Amino acid sequence: MPGEIHSVLGENGAGKSTLMKIIYGALGPDAGEIRFDGRPVEIRSPHEARALGIAMVFQHFSLFDTLTVGENVWLGLDRRTRLKDVEAGIRRKAAEYGIEIEPERPVHTLSVGERQRVEIVRALLTEPRLLILDEPTSVLTPQAVEKLFVTLRKLAATGCSILYISHKLDEIRALCHACTVLRGGKVAGTCDPARETTASLSRLMIGAEPPKLQRKAPVIGExxxxxxxxxxxxxxxxxxxxxxxxxxxxxxxxxxxxxxxxxxxxxxxxxxxxxxxxxxxxxxxxxxxxxxxxxxxxxxxxxLHFVPEERLGRGAVPGLSLAANLLLTRHEALGKLGWIDRGFLRNQAAAILDRYRVKAAGPGAVARSLSGGNLQKYIVGRELDALxxxxxxxxxxxxxxxxxxxxxxxxxxxxxxxxxxxxxxxxxxxxxxxxxxxxxxxxxxxxxxxxxxxxxxxxxxxxxxxxxxxxxxxxxxxxxxxxx
Structure with a gap:
């Protein structure tokens, strides 16, 4: 509804991001109908979505590393607009919503959290009528989350509708007016999150409450x-x-x-x-x-092993299979003459998928085909498995x-x-x-x-x-x- 902040909830691989990409025109549906303002629409590209007033902030950012913040925003606007005007608009919008951002800064120098701010400001600049946010607070501090919530409530008060995807159940209860739960690509239920507990939302999403962390006192070594x-x-x-x-x-x-x-x-x-x-x-x-x-x-x-914050592009090569991505850390898969032991890689990848319950179409699936959460599980599992x-x-x-x-x-x-x-x-x-x-x-x-x-x-x-x-x-x- 206009002015409604509506959460889409579901475990990794439930279909949330896929559904949002269909609404935004980044993917085409196989069947069915989308109505916008009560009339059927066919959204064949993000350009057509933006023309309708739909904006989206992706979980995996769509920014060019070698360009500045201002240039990245400028790319999606009318080519008659001057870059200086775009940079001024970024500063105004950032100041209006309390978001720290430097338009002249190259994107490759930004942290993941700072890139998320760029995506949010870019979406706000279009004055959207429907804003889709896919995991907008995943790398934000509590203070930054509070600022973002103030921004979203201001935006909703103007009549903008917001589709909000998050795994942080306390955020959904605090921010959202309604919630649709997806499980296995299907709608499993709807609810008013303000009337739910974190435990009940968890049960709706994954069918159970998450296990409590079992911690004992550390035994400090060398x-x-x-x-x-x-x-x-x-x-x-x-x-x-x-x-x-x-x-x-x-x-x-x-x-x-x-x-x-x-x-x-x-x-x-x-x-x-x-x-x-x-x-x-x-x-x-x-x-x-x-x-x-x-x-x-x-x-x-x-x-010494390392899991970087940016999983797609640094933690994993997007176009390589999960098995081939093990070459980043498993040098034992290389023989003396440089031959790659592909059987070893497939077996290792299959073991990681099984142990960490990663949803993927096997060791041959390319990294970019996984949902963000499943790719994260695979990368962390890869490093843990190396002992x-x-x-x-x-x-x-x-x-x-x-x-x-x-x-x-x-x-x-x-x-x-x-x-x-x-x-x-x-x-x-x-x-x-x-x-x-x-x-x-x-x-x-x-x-x-x-x-x-x-x-x-x-x-x-x-x-x-x-x-x-x-x-x-x-x-x-x-x-x-x-x-x-």
Whole structure:
């Protein structure tokens, strides 16, 4: 209905994104009818959808990395519009809705959270009558989510209809007026989310409540990953300088890093994973050995594995099969003469699909054919299956349903209990509170002291996200865990 925020709920692979792409004209339906404003319409392309007043923010972003934010937005507009006018419009719309964005910034320098802001502002600029949002808060902090909700309520108040896809059931209950549940490509039911509990919505979606995380006290082992006084200048003018970053991660513990997107997470992850080998050799140490100058492949052979936040394009090659994607991490599939053992890859991929309950058409399915949540499960499963000594994970449950999120978190905790050292970077505070043993906060390229997760609060972490934390030796303020 006009002015209604309507949720579409379902587990990974239920058909939510496919249905939205049909409405937006990115996919053609096999049968049936779409009515818009009460009349039948045939939407054969996104261009025709936009002409009707339909805008969509995709879960996997449709941005050109080599262009600026402004140029990406400009591409979808009337060619007679000047780029300077588009950039001015971006600034006005961003200011109107409280979204931080720089039109001149190249997209390849943006974090996933910042790219999501670009997609949202691009959609808002079209003054849509129907706005489709596919997992819009999957990589946003609680503060950014609240800002987005204010934006969406303002938009709905103007009469715009919003179709909202999310796996975060508390968000759906707080924001949406109505809910349609999909299961296996069919409508399984409708409800008023305000009258449901998180548990009842979960049962509607996956037929059961997600299992509760089973956590026991960590058994701390030897120091695995040490970072000491790591400082790196930004690679480009829109990046973030890393300044005197220090942290320790020991075997048998999960250390979390919280922070608002664009505060140095990308730069820190690149320095730790080996994508950026500019650090002093001793600034990054693995089991006492300096690895600051080593590349990603060398660090992986020493036992340090990495799950990037951007799954399609960096975590997986979109056009390759799931089996072939294992070549990114399974060098044992290469024989002495360079021959690829395809049987080994197929068997390994099939085992990962089975163990992590990934919905896919077998090991030969191309990566881009999977739903976002299923691809995430496969990538995380691929790294877990390699039995790393140190695992660095960015946004581990981005875009996955409540059942799959619980499974991934449980697997990460199980890996911790086997003695692995884990560093988890996430913008979802509930996830960090549920999984980690200690927490840091990153702000403007600086890293806070660590705090036991049981002593952290949303208020304290929010304060530290502004860079306001005590210097070493000073007590942290408000460190009671009662209001997490």
């Amino acid at each position: 120091l695995a990953l040490r970072v000491r006084d790591l400082s790196l200048p930004k690679v480009d003018r829109f990046g973030v300088d890393l300044r005197h970053v220090s942290l320790d991660v020991r075997g048998g513990e999960i250390v979390g890093i919280a922070g608002v997107s664009g505060n140095g997470q990308q730069e820190l992850l690149a320095a730790l994973s080996g994508e950026d080998p500019r650090a002093d050799t001793g600034a990054v140490q693995l089991f006492g050995n300096g690895i600051g100058h080593m590349g990603a492949g060398h660090r992986r052979r020493l036992g 790393p000594k140190v695992l660095i994970v960015a946004q581990p449950t981005w875009g996955v349903d409540v059942g799959a999120a619980a499974q991934i978190r449980g697997e990460l905790i199980a890996l911790r209990d086997k003695g692995c050292a884990l560093l988890v970077v996430s913008e979802e505070l509930d996830e960090l509170f549920a999984m980690t043993d200690r927490l840091h906060v990153i702000a403007r390229g600086r890293l806070s002291p660590s705090i036991p997760t049981e002593d952290a609060t949303v208020e304290l972490v929010g304060e530290w996200m502004s860079g306001l934390w005590p210097e070493p030796g000073q007590p942290a303020q408000g460190t009671t865990g009662a209001h997490r």
